[in-house]
Structures are given as C-alpha cells and as structure tokens.
Amino acid sequence: MLDKLNSVEAKYEELLALLGSPGVQSDAGQYRNNAKALSELEPVVERFREFKSVNAQIAQAEELARTDDEEMRALANEELLPLKARAETLLSEIKVLLVPKDPNDHKNVVLEIRAGTGGDEAALFAADLFRMYSRYAERQGWRVEVLSTSENGIGGTKEVVATVEGKQVYGRLKYESGVHRVQRVPATEASGRIHTSTATVAVLPEAEEVDVAIEAKDLRIDTFCSSGPGGQSVNTTYSAVRITHLPSGLVVSQQDEKSQVKNRAKAMKVLRARLYEMEMNKQHDAIAKDRRSQVGTGERSEKIRTYNFPQSRITDHRINFTTHRLMDVLDGNVTELIEQVVTYYTAEQLKEVTAVGE
Numbered sequence: 247m248l249d250k251l252n253s254v255e256a257k258y259e260e261l262l263a264l265l266g267s268p269g270v271q272s273d274a275g276q277y278r279n280n281a282k283a284l285s286e287l288e289p290v291v292e293r294f295r296e297f298k299s300v301n302a303q304i305a306q307a308e309e310l311a312r313t314d315d316e317e318m319r320a321l322a323n324e325e326l327l328p329l330k331a332r333a334e335t336l337l338s339e340i341k342v343l344l345v346p347k348d349p350n351d352h353k354n355v356v357l358e359i360r361a362g363t364g365g366d367e368a369a370l371f372a373a374d375l376f377r378m379y380s381r382y383a384e385r386q387g388w389r390v391e392v393l394s395t396s397e398n399g400i401g402g403t404k405e406v407v408a409t410v411e412g413k414q415v416y417g418r419l420k421y422e423s424g425v426h427r428v429q430r431v432p433a434t435e436a437s438g439r440i441h442t443s444t445a446t447v448a449v450l451p452e453a454e455e456v457d458v459a460i461e462a463k464d465l466r467i468d469t470f471c472s473s474g475p476g477g478q479s480v481n482t483t484y485s486a487v488r489i490t491h492l493p494s495g496l497v498v499s500q501q502d503e504k505s506q507v508k509n510r511a512k513a514m515k516v517l518r519a520r521l522y523e524m525e526m527n528k529q530h531d532a533i534a535k536d537r538r539s540q541v542g543t544g545e546r547s548e549k550i551r552t553y554n555f556p557q558s559r560i561t562d563h564r565i566n567f568t569t570h571r572l573m574d575v576l577d578g579n580v581t582e583l584i585e586q587v588v589t590y591y592t593a594e595q596l597k598e599v600t601a602v603g604e
Contacts, residue, residue, distance in 0.1 A: 249293045251340065258284065258291045285406040290343045297336040304329045345595045350451035350526075351417030356393075356519040357449055360405045362425065369402025371428040371553075374576055376406050379419075381578020388412030393512045394502050407516055409452065410528025416451045421564075421587045422550075423449045430555030440556060444549075452515065453522035460518065466490040469506060489513045496520055525599040551583075 264270050269276050307329060359376050359544040362367035383390050387452060389411045396404040410419070413456035427444050435441065469484040486501035487509040498520070500513035551563045557570040560583065567586045569575065 247341075247344075251290070254287055255291050258287045259288070265444075278588070293336050293340050293343065297333060297340065297561070299315040300329055300333045300336065304333060324544070336368040341596055342592070345592060346422070348417065350420070351414055353416045353448050354409060354452040355416050355419055356407065356452055356516055357390075357405065357410050357419070358407050359448070360403070360446050361403065362444035363447055364428075364441065366398055366402055366428075367402060367432045367441055368443040368445055369398040370400070370406050371402075371426075371443050372406070372576075373401060374428075375426060375445055375447060376403060376408070377601060378576050378578055378580060380408075382409050382580045383412070383415075385578055386412060388415055392502070393516060394500055409515065413433075416449065418584055419449045419577075420451075420462075420587070421584070421591065422447050424550035426553065427549055427573050428553045428555070430553075448523075450519040450523045451526075453518040458518050458522050458525070460491070460514075460521070464492050466492060485509060489511050489517055491517060491521065494521065494524065496524075503588060524549070562587060 249565050259281050264280050265277065265284065270280060304326065307322045307325045311319050311326065313319060313322075335363055338339045357376075357379060359372050359379075361372040364371070382389050382466040391409045391411070393407045393409060395406040397491065398404055401557075425444050427442060429440055431438050431440050466489070468488040468490075470486045470488065471484060485504055485506045486499065487506060488497065488499045491511070496517060498513045500516070503509045503512065525575050549565055551573060552559075552563065553576070554561070555572065558570050559568060559573050560570075560575055561568045562583060565587060567583070569582065571579070
C-alpha cells in the first residue's frame with residue numbers, strides 16, 4: 247500500500263506542477279480536468295503526509311523510550327499511545343479514500359419499475375415500490391418526474407419509468423436494481439392464502455450526449471396516436487413517439503405528453519440511459535466477470551429483497567439483513583436499508599484495496 251500511496255503523492259505533485267504551467271493555464275478544458283483530478287487526490291495526499299509525520303514521531307518516541315532516563319521513558323511512552331491511535335485512524339481513512347469512486351455516483355437516474363410474476367398483485371406491488379422510492383426521494387429533496395406509466399385499472403402499475411434528479415442520486419439508489427419479491431395475502435384472496443409476486447427495479451445513470459454517441463442513421467422514429475386516458479387532443483393527434491435503436495434493437499415509446507417534441511425528448515433520455523447501461527455492463531463484465539460487487543450493477547435475475555407482510559419483515563438477501571419495519575419502509579423510510587447495502591459493498595471494496603496493499 248505504501249508504494250501505491252507514494253505513486254499517488256507523485257501524481258499529485260505532477261498535477262500541481264502542470265496547473266502552474268502556462269500551456270495548461272491557457273487551455274480551459276485541460277486546466278479544469280487537471281484541477282478536478284488534483285482535488286480528488288488531495289484528501290489522500292493530506293492524510294498520507296500526516297500519516298508519515300505521525301510515524302516519524304512514533305519512531306522518535308520509541309527511540310526515547312529505550313533511553314536510560316526514567317523520566318524521559320515515561321514521557322515517551324505517554325506520547326506513544328495517542329500517536330499510534332492517530333496512525334491507525336489515518337490508515338483507516340486512507341483505505342476508504344483509496345476505494346475507487348464510481349464516476350456515475352453524482353448522476354441523476356432513470357428509474358424503471360415493472361410488474362413481474364403475479365398478475366394484478368405484482369402490479370400492485372410495483373405501485374407500492376414506486377410510491378416508496380418517490381417518498382424517499384421527497385425526503386432527500388430530489389425531484390421525480392414520471393416519463394411513462396402503464397396501469398392495470400385497480401391501482402396497480404404494470405410499468406413506470408421516471409427520472410430522479412438531485413444530489414448523489416445514483417450513488418444512493420444504484421444497489422436497488424434487481425428483483426424485489428413480495429409475500430402477502432391479496433385483497434381478492436377469499437381463503438387468506440399468501441401469494442408470492444415479484445417486481446423488477448432498474449436504476450440507470452442518466453447519460454448525457456457526451457456519454458453516449460447516437461447516430462441519426464441508427465434511429466427509426468415512428469409517430470402514432472396516443473392510447474388510453476388523456477382527454478381530447480392526446481388521443482387524436484400523432485403526438486406519441488416510438489424510437490428504435492437499430493444496432494441494439496432497443497425500443498422506447500413515449501406518449502404521456504401532448505407534444506410530439508416533448509415525447510421525443512423524453513424517449514431519447516430513456517434510450518440514452520439504457521444504451522449507457524448496456525455499455526457499462528459490457529465494461530464490468532470484461533473487467534471482472536466473477537466479482538461479487540457485480541451483484542448490484544443491474545443484473546435483473548438477482549432476487550435482492552423480500553417483503554413479507556404477515557411477519558412485517560423485509561430481508562435483503564445480498565447482505566443477510568432483516569428489519570421488521572415493513573410499513574415504515576414502504577412509506578419511504580428506506581435510508582437504513584440503503585445505507586446497510588452501501589456500507590456492505592464499500593467494505594467489500596475495502597477488502598480488495600487492503601489485499602492489494604498487502
């Protein structure tokens with residue numbers, strides 16, 4: 247780990263020198279990129295330098311503790327305890343800072359929730375999940391905008407696609423992707439038998455145009471009349487938009503707005519996010535196919551959580567964490583669950599950093 251920290255410090259000094267050079271200062275883009283890289287390394291370098299200083303003080307105190315002067319030995323031993331404690335604290339902080347940062351953590355997301363197995367009960371559960379995340383977003387000061395939704399007529403949601411905008415949205419929600427399972431007695435079940443249904447959640451980092459290059463020739467755009475409720479004009483004009491990305495086969499439809507232009511913009515936002523996620527998954531697979539940290543990268547087949555109504559229990563199967571605050575969580579108080587999962591995966595990454603250091 248010391249070799250890695252020395253190389254980080256050397257890189258920091260190199261960037262510092264570059265920022266002072268006339269060539270970089272005259273190039274706004276290059277200056278901005280170097281300044282950003284410098285600010286990311288600065289906390290690590292600051293703690294590493296303090297760590298080296300504290301270790302030097304420890305070495306000095308240990309040398310004094312070996313002298314013949316009894317009073318000097320007592321003073322040195324008295325200093326050693328807090329110095330060693332500070333060194334341990336700094337080392338722990340450095341390890342956390344060395345965990346690779348996800349460049350998408352700061353991004354807004356496209357949230358997609360779909361009813362899975364279970365018919366109407368699955369659609370009702372999908373609606374519960376969307377309400378849960380919407381309430382949570384409201385508590386975080388985030389903004390939720392529904393892009394498209396398909397309901398089943400009894401309060402359930404077959405599919406809902408929405409954007410969530412705010413600070414560190416993807417960083418907080420990225421591990422929510424996967425299959426969510428519910429166990430409860432449906433309102434329509436006369437015999438009181440517990441049914442098991444599922445819904446899938448996808449959390450996609452919102453991609454900017456610079457993140458994903460989409461060629462006009464790769465798109466087929468169809469317009470059609472909107473279907474379903476919507477009043478007078480929404481059903482009678484060709485405002486609905488369907489965009490097909492020919493190379494990947496991805497299809498996105500949008501019809502919630504009366505304006506074709508607005509529907510097209512929303513559809514492109516979803517398409518861009520889905521293409522970006524596809525590219526991310528390819529990269530993740532190429533880098534580390536069997537890493538445990540990939541459980542949370544969007545694999546849809548993974549059953550991540552069970553919501554058991556008879557026992558008022560929620561279990562996250564990835565981390566073996568259980569809480570009996572089911573109704574409170576469904577009302578949007580998801581912080582504990584999210585923090586437990588984030589902490590777990592951060593700890594897993596820390597193990598990797600430590601293993602490399604050893």
